[in-house]
Amino acid sequence: MTKRKAKSTRSPSPIFDINVLQNMLKARNDIFTLDDYGDDFSNSDDYNSDSDDWMDEGLSYDGPTDPVLRPCDLVAEKLLPAEKNIKKRMSDVLELSGFDGEFWSGGKLHSDYMMPSIEMLDEESGTYRLLPLPIVYEEQVNDLIRSSMNAGEKNLWKLIEPKKFRITNPKWDVLMQELLNRIKPELGILKEKKIDISLYRMVLYEKESHFDFQADIEPNAIGSIVIQLPSLYAGGDFVMVNGNTEKKFEFQKEATYSPYYMTCYSNNFTQKSDIITSGHVLSLVYSLKYSGTEKIAPYTSTQQLKDMQQVIETWIKAPMYSKLCYILENEYDNNSFTSSSLKGNDAIAFKQFSKLDHTVVHLGFLEKREFSEFNSDISAITEMTYSFQNNVGETLVSIVEEEVFPENRRKQMPVATQKKREDFDVGGLEIERRYKSACILVYPKKLKSLCKPKKDFLNKLLEDYKDKKTDKRKHLLMAYTSSLVGCAEDKRGKTTNGLDIPKVLEACLLVNYLPLSLKFVEKMWLADGFTEESTTSATKLIKQHGAGNFKPLFIHYLDQMSFESYTFSNRVFSIGTMILELNEESWLDLFIPKVLSISLRLELLEPKSVLLILSFKEKYPACSAKIDQFIDLYTKSEMRNTAFSSDESKINAQVIIKLNLPSLCGVLCARLVHSKQEINLNVLQEIVAVTKHFGIQVLEECLNAIVEDMLVYPLRQRIEAYTRLAGGESDEAKHFASKILSSIIRKFDNTSEDPSEECAQLLTFCRKNDKITEEMSIAKVLVEKITKAKHGHSLVQKLIKENGTECFWTGSGLRLVLEHCYKLLYTAASNVNIPIDFDLGVDSTSEWVFKHVKIKCKCNHCKSVKKFLKSNEMEFSFKEKKDARTHVETILNGIEDIKRETIKHGSPQTLKLTKIRTTLEAKKAIVTSAETVLKQYIEYATKSDQKPHARPASESVSSSTTDPPTKKVKQ
Structure with missing residues (x-):
């Protein structure tokens, strides 16, 4: 086969290779068989079991019982x-x-705060020495503390530089942070307010001094925390005053072995303090700082x-x-x-x-x-x-x-x-x-x-607000609409069933409130994904509020959906349409990579989705490289997966023509016969379209291969394919139809129970469309293949129903069929061992009483069989135990007019009895009916012969077929 250069500006692709199609079809035929569509239970032990004790057993659920919820x-x-x-x-x-915060707080601390492990700096030697606690003796003060401190007034000593001591307890900073978290509520500081804590100084109070907390607050600090370390002293009680509120603090009673704390704001208080009458008090002062602009005050x-x-x-x-x-x-x-x-x-x-x-x-x-x-x-x-x-x-x-x-x-x-x-x-x-x-x-x-709310309340609120746009009516509409579009963890909360989307959309547009619109769009995308309805509604709201406000929402649900390739492939068109409508190229940059991410399943895309993506290349040239990448992956996906899943491919002629890739025609042809179940008749016109575009010569071998593959399908489907194409006007459609008809004639399928329906449909189509040559060819193959009187009689009746009794023209194909069916019925009615197991359609033939079959046994089982023989019924199901069935079969053994068949499904199994007329004795009852039907056949031929104006043109019929039909039939 010669190669034909593609018309596209893309690099040329080879035309479809017939070997590729044949290999794909062979692979599919090798892999998919009828057994693939269900287990063969007929060979299982359960199916064949004939136990009289068998009964259905109840099934009990033993799985998980926790509620099925998914957090939103x-x-x-x-x-x-x-x-x-x-x-x-x-x-x-x-x-x-x-x-309820206060301006100050204080109290005893946990024992963890007893040992900060303070080391004092000896400036002369440059070394640190441990300060033992509690502070009990004068020597501790003189030896370790005073050397590092400056003298103040009234025996109050202050450490000016914190670097003159250090705290070595590794847990101390954590303890101070815990203390800060504890005192924030006490001071009425909200937890979201970030307060920093830092060491300001260490203070030593001696005899005849008093606490002065205002002096201990660092400038620019909002307050302070004073940690009183274990110390032995007396006196020193103090009272904090804020307006009419006072609070007294007494720390000296257990101060020797217990740490205490006092915290306060930097202003809005006064202090009344007693002097320390004996001993010393050592304290660490921490500053509280806040970097925010608002004022910190007790909440x-x-x-x-x-x-x-x-x-x-x-x-x-x-x-x-x-x-x-x-x-x-x-x-x-x-x-x-x-x-x-x-x-x-x-x-x-x-x-x-x-x-x-x-x-x-x-x-x-x-x-x-x-x-x-x-x-x-x-x-x-x-x-x-x-x-x-x-x-x-x-x-x-x-x-x-x-x-x-x-x-x-x-x-x-x-x-x-x-x-x-x-x-x-x-x-x-x-x-x-x-x-x-x-x-x-x-x-x-x-x-x-x-x-x-009352019934149809949303509609009432909408009409009220449109009638008079007041704030109250707007708020009612907004609140009620919001309650309708809320999401929840259960199944009901993730669906839009029962939600009047057009009305909700109207409400959102009227209210024009961004949070409500976001909530509604999320409800639709969470429940339904990017369906056409949801994206159309969302587009209107996005245009109203601006795409930037909805971009995080779009990114989130696009990411979620892209993980489900099948669902996502069905939403590509609606998403792409929305992006095109919004003209948001930045959204397109997010969307196209998600499409490429399902590269192995791109054949799932609808043709309209593929065409939409291709249109982006013209509108947004910047994305050309990504679109070319998509075309390459899409083509490979279709070619790679067709042999195994062509029933999932949705490619059509428009896509192939747009891409100008004849290599994809084989994929389209494979869609026509994608499984062992039925022919995809919708693809017929698609194949005709690509044949028109690329030419019959290019697709010829492909069409031949497909026609051969169609032979495995039922006759009914092949006939329907032929009639659809033969009724077309284009040469390409007629060419394809002729190939299908040739295959039907060449390999007529007579395996079905009764092919008369299909045959009548085909002959009638040819007659009504003046296809005389085709009618004759079909009739000849029917004469050759139809061998049962039952099928022949059924065919004649259906031809009469479709065309009338005068349809059997002299020399026509229908005339050949009539004569052949006459012979079949005459032979069956007059010969032994050719059964007649159907009604002849005459009133007397409805009588199926078999008086000639005699049964002498008087058991109850045989009585039921006798009742059947005396009835007009043709079939009887005898569902009894095995012994009873065996007995009935023995009694009926040798009776040719009763057909016996065991149905193994179920328990007990069933003996199916069917009346047939095989012996001459059985046929005696229908002699009159058979003669009546045969006379009707002659009458049909005679009537048609008496209407010469209805015959075909003499030049189209041979002289041998123009003889009067009654002449041969009566002989």
Whole structure:
């Protein structure tokens, strides 16, 4: 075969090699057999078993029973600005329940703080000497401390330079960090505020001196921590004063063997101190520093209420929740649950909520209903629903998962009840669990109507807002829409079933609020992936808010979907269309590599997806190299996988012509006959199209190979392929059709039970389309191949049904068929051992009572057989034990007119009895009917012979076939 140069600007590819196709088809035929589509149970022991004691056994499920949940890694929520994350802000404030800071704090420390292991620097020798604790003796002060300190007023000694001593305890820094974390709540400093701690100085107080904490605070520090090391002294009590608040500190009682601490802010306090009457006090002073711009002050319950009110105001201005359900820390009795029974932080939280303005608060119980189905053959699923009932059992409100917080408490709700139901037929299990926790339901007063929405509420809110665009109506629409598009861990929370996407889209466009649009787009992409509906809806919202806001969302779900090559291949078109519509080249740079990542399964791509990707090359020249890489991988994928999975390939003529690669024509041809089950008739016109483009000569050998391969398929499918093509107008279609018809005639398939339907269809097509030559050729092969009167009679009846009784023209192919079927029926009716096992279609032939078969046995089994023989039924299933079946077979042995067949499926097995007319005695009952049918055949021929205007043109029919048909038939 000569090679033909491709018209494309790409490097030329060789045209399709017929050897490649033959090898692919041979490989497929060698690999795929009918046995591949199911096990052959007929040879198994279970199938052939004939035990009378056999019965179905129930199947019990013994697999896992934990609920099937998948946490939602939601991107839209992470993209929310901190100030708009209502649940997070509310949780942060509620975590501070009971958090009421003061200006100072102090107390005894753990024994770990007794030994900082301080070493003093001797400046004369330049060495360090260990300072033993506690400070008890004057010698300790004189020998180790004073030499390193400068004298101050009133016997107060201060270490000016911290470098004159060192702390060698390796755990000391960790202990100080732990102490800082402890005192932050005591001072009312929020945990997110990063406070730095650093050593400022060491101070020694002696007899007749007094504590002066204000003097110990480093400039620019927000406060200090004073660690009083073990010391023996008396006196020195002090009082801290802030406005009308005072607090007295007494550390000297156990000071010898216990460390203490005192911490305070750098301002807003005064101090009243007693003098130290005896002994010494050694302390380490640490500075507290904050690098933020806001002022650090004690966080009090009053400030907590203000912060919570700010959260509510933010919620009201941009409501992304219609309500929120806060699960309490403690468990409570359902019968005695009131606000007075609340404990600890629960009581504080309820008190805070109750003081909020513009807010409705209910105390009650949250119930979670969890329904799980488990089966050994299918994946387990779980669905969850939430509802709230107040503490007096009056109000029942439906809740969605995202309205419940904190998340850890929602997941740890205690089980109240559990029910199980096993399905022994399939080995399945159903479990219904109900969980219950005390909670607080809270929502802004403006959103009260959303707690119990009416039917079709979204549509009402939409119409109300379009009628009059007020803030209140906008907020109601926003909050309710948000509750509809929330995601959850169970199956129901990851689907859009029941969600009116067009209405939700309309609401999002009207509200024009980015967080809501992000949430809706994520709901669609999480539940459905990049379907055409989801990407079309998303495109409108992305255009409204800007592609940059949605890019993190796109990256996340594109990464997730690309791991599932089959699903991703079905979404390539919708994703590409969205990118093209948005004109986002940066998104294309992310998308094309994901397409290339499924290089081994590119044949799964829809043709429209391939054509779309090719169009990117024209619109975005910068991506040409990647598109060329895609074309190369796509071509290789199609060629490599066709021999083994051509039923998965979706390539069509448009793609092949666009690529101008005749080498892919073989892949398309292989799609026509992709399996042992049926011919892919939709590919016929595709093959015609590429034949037109590349020429019949190029595809000739390919068509010959495909026609040969079609011979393994049923006659019905090959006839349908022929009629589809023969009805076309192009030369290429007619050329292909002629090859298929030639193969049908050359190898007529008569293996089916009754080929009359297909044969009548083929002959009728030829008659109605004036294909006289083809009709004659088909008729001749039918005369040769149809050997059963049953099939012949059926064919004549179907030809009459399709064409009328006057269809048997003199000299036509149908006339040959009529004469042949007459002979078959006459021979069967007049000869022994040629069975007639069908109705002749005459009223009298419906009588299948076999009076000539005599059975003398009077047992119950034989009585049932006798009843069958006297009935009009043609078949009887005798499903009894083996001994009974053997007995009946013995009784019927030698009776030729009863066909016996054992059906081995089931237990006990079945003896199938079928009436057939084989002997002349059996045929006596239908002599009249057979004569009637034969006369009808003659009548059909006579009528058609009397209508010469209906005959074919004389030049198209030989003189031997123009003789009157009745002449030969009557003889």
